[in-house]
């Protein structure tokens with residue numbers, strides 16, 4: 001007879017209507033099968049042990065995007081996460097609600113900030129020009145790269161774990177930016193430049209720190225960070241180059257092409273804007289500290305011996321692909 005498996009789940013609880021509305025963890029021991037997902041275990045707890053436990057789920061087949069929550073500190077769609085991939089007998093698995101959103105109760109978060117950000121990017125087609133008299137058939141080559149981003153199920157896992165949203169809730173965030181890409185890159189939309197102009201603002205595409213966490217946790221391989229990087233290129237191609245992010249990119253690129261290595265001092269100065277005197281003054285204390293500690297590289301380029309080879313690689317990468 002197969003051995004009975006008892007899983008230990010440490011679940012975040014919060015009841016705003018209790019006399020003492022505090023966040024705490026409750027330990028549950030639940031009998032599980034070896035094929036259980038985390039969601040199966042949570043539902044079993046709710047149905048057989050503690051009917052007061054609140055969680056959100058619907059399809060149980062990673063389609064609806066309802067059940068994103070943190071498992072051992074990382075966002076996951078719990079219907080898609082096998083229990084044995086995050087828990088071993090003798091240990092406990094910790095379940096929290098998704099992050100970067102207010103908690104309503106237990107494992108249920110308020111998705112209003114998520115949807116507000118999606119609305120912010122005008123998530124609908126805005127064609128311009130005469131009204132078409134027949135179906136607009138977009139070429140396959142223009143649409144095939146959109147298939148991945150259209151797989152987004154709006155689960156919020158990427159938003160939950162975005163490291164920038166954790167410190168700055170004004171950032172549009174990975175899900176809404178991936179949604180923006182879906183329209184920016186669609187040849188049927190007529191507002192590409194206007195969209196990129198808005199996304200180029202302080203809280204948009206340049207705010208991402210490229211930590212890759214959204215890529216890591218997305219259950220549908222949408223690659224929000226990759227989409228953000230493509231929109232940075234698109235914005236610069238459309239002439240939106242007057243941001244510290246765009247200047248940073250240019251400076252980095254020119255430095256490597258020129259000398260074969262990165263010149264960090266010039267990078268800082270050029271990213272801020274050479275003519276941005278108040279900005280340069282504000283950075284001076286950091287520069288002085290770095291100088292005192294011997295960490296300020298010489299602003300004159302140190303060319304590496306094989307710089308010609310690096311330049312060749314860069315020039316090769318600039319050639320149009322055949």
Ligand code: SF4
Nearest residue numbers: 162208209211212214
């Ligand atoms: S890569 Fe950018 S958008 Fe994605 S989680 Fe990190 S900071 Fe957020």
Ligand code: SF4
Nearest residue numbers: 152153155156158218
């Ligand atoms: S991009 Fe991925 S993680 Fe983010 S909402 Fe869409 S499906 Fe979920």
